[in-house]
Amino acid sequence: MYESQRLALKYFTAAIALFGVMIVAGLLAAYYYIDPQILYNVFDFSTAKILHIDVLIIWLLMGFFGAVYWFLPEELGQETVGLGVAKVAFYVLCAAVLVVAGVFIFVQYGTSDEFSLWFINQGRKYVEAPRWAALGITAVVLVFMYNVIGTALKAKKITGVVAVLIVDLVPLFALYLISLPAITNMSVDLYWWWWLVHMWVEATWEVLIGCIMALALMQLLGTSRRIVETWLYIEVALVLGTGILGLGHHYFWIGTPKYWLSIGGLFSAFEPLPLLGMVVHAVYDSGVHRMKATNRPAFYWVMAEAFGNFIGAGVWGFMMTLPQINLFSHGTQWTVSHGHFAFWGAYGCGVIAVVYLALQKSRSVSYMDGTAWKWSFALLNIGLVGMAGALLVSGMAQAFYERAIGGSTLQAFIQAQSSPWFMQGMYARFGFGILFAVGYVILVYNLLTVGRREAVGAAVPAAT
């Protein structure tokens, strides 16, 4: 095993641990809707929410880093360059996450000055981490880029996948710098903030997970490089072709000119089309290569990625992307429903697939299967779909009662939040959240134990 792959396993461990922290914070955040009296003025909803969404970003990023550190040396036939610095960066990142989380939990907020922004809370969604930590994350990303580019240079080799990865890392890094300034004008603040958030999760992250899936498929199914690279380029063209101006679907209501309603609506309406192609491709792979798949959980999680992405981002997104609908749905639980489903389908499933692939190799399992992974797969996916469905009910109720009927005032908000459909959705979401959490516990158990005992890893494949 390459040293880089040992570092990858560390990143995966941290990622899966933070996945658990995200779930705990999420369950707490969900519970406030059911019992708003808990922990009033001691630990409020905002703190739980910050932990939930910031840890989401960090665990997924750690998963991506782990995946690249895992695949890179084999892809280039060369140990990753700069691993000493990379290992330090990993521990620094973990320590920073702990400190930032500790400050969020125990200090929570400061006064309205630069000190608060530098050391306590920047208060911009997903990038609440204080500036010192944001700079730290920037440094870690730079180390990561150095590792990738340095390895390609040393190997004097660059594959198509690695080339796409390197080119993608440049905007990924540059966009993160938007987390640093404090902009007075909310319209301008949100204009740039959406460059960071949208161009991360609907552009550069899509390309990044595309590269990771390309590397994973070559290993999982033995697909030829030429095929994988062709499809990666097609995916990049379609995703960026629709997603770059699809950014406009965040510019409907922030004070920007009206032409964004047409441009944003049009391009984001096209965004599901490449995802349909991905689903067809996934079915093709499942049939054609099924005989060659030696890692059943990884294979199933890759399939979940394609379908989850199409339904969570495509179907759910299309429901609410036209401006005539979005006027009512924007900033409601409908958005939350879409966000949960899309993040899971597009990224969560992919990271889990890669972890199983890495474990197969690190534990030398010729054929990875078992029972526990099926339970966690079922519970996590049923839990997630259940949450998204419950939030959809609440969100539609909110759009209906608060916005369409009630006129979007404070009273309308209160009435909608108290309505039976809304509240039932909140209860159901919490219930499915518990299911999801149980699925997570089984996932952890499975990841810790799979392949370690003879019986589990020794199942004979149906055919080779």
Add this chain to the structure above:
Amino acid sequence: MSDSTVSDPHFWRAGAISTTIIMVAVLGILTVNSLGAIEAGGSHVPPYTVINHKIGYGPALNRDTDAPTIGGEQLLFGKRYTPTEAHALIRRGKLVIQSRACMDCHTFFGNGAYYAPDLTKAWLDPEWKVWKAMTQSKTRGEAMKRFLMHPERYPTWARRMPNLQLSAQEAEAVVAYLKWMSSVDANGFPAHFGHIEKND
């Protein structure tokens, strides 16, 4: 397109590169235009001194949604702010909003968290009439300021706003921020503000 071209990864690589370049270029042009419109004093976003004026919201020519209106003088906290003072006050307001992570309970232009109400048109909310009485305030600004400084004294409903230790100056800055923000033309967001749907 010949068979060999379509099967060649380099063809698709060229496609990916050219598509990206074109889209980024268009986005760049639109960004320059949009930033001009949304800077304070631009076509969609009033200057910060709008806090010295009465802000309304109603039907507008050639629009299928309501739009903000800026009327005559209506001073905030009895003071007429110069452009520099207004900018400093609004800047402070934004620092309060960020340092207290308001966006992690509330939404601004619909962005943020969904536990607490959207604040885009909070300055114009009809509820403040009631709150003026509840907080024993003469003006809307005063009512908002009192609420923000001691939200625990004025329970809203089952969900209550926590006390975030706002000083009087910080509370005034936030109120100014919300007044300015309500004057931004958000293309009709939030939907049907202030209008209740009639049942046919």
Add this chain to the structure above:
Amino acid sequence: MSSVELLKTAGLLGVLVLFGGGYGVLYAVGRLRRQRSWLQGGYACYAVQVLIAGVLVVTSPLAVGWKLLIVFSVFAYLAIPPVTWRYLERTHHEEGEVYDS
């Protein structure tokens, strides 16, 4: 848009894409297994998608431009699965990876 129209239109838009996905999946399974029944299921899904698009075009309060977008999308949904499949088969064939059911 009224409150009821809102939910109806949004629901139909989501279901439009869902049936497009259903068509894609069933079409792909049908080509994989070389069984007409799956392909027919796929075409049935597509027929439902066309029906939903028709309902949206005729009854929804969307402006003309958006209705045209829906019509165009429905044509794109028709083409994407067979074009994708054909290209998948060709690229794999060229690499010597042929599927024998």
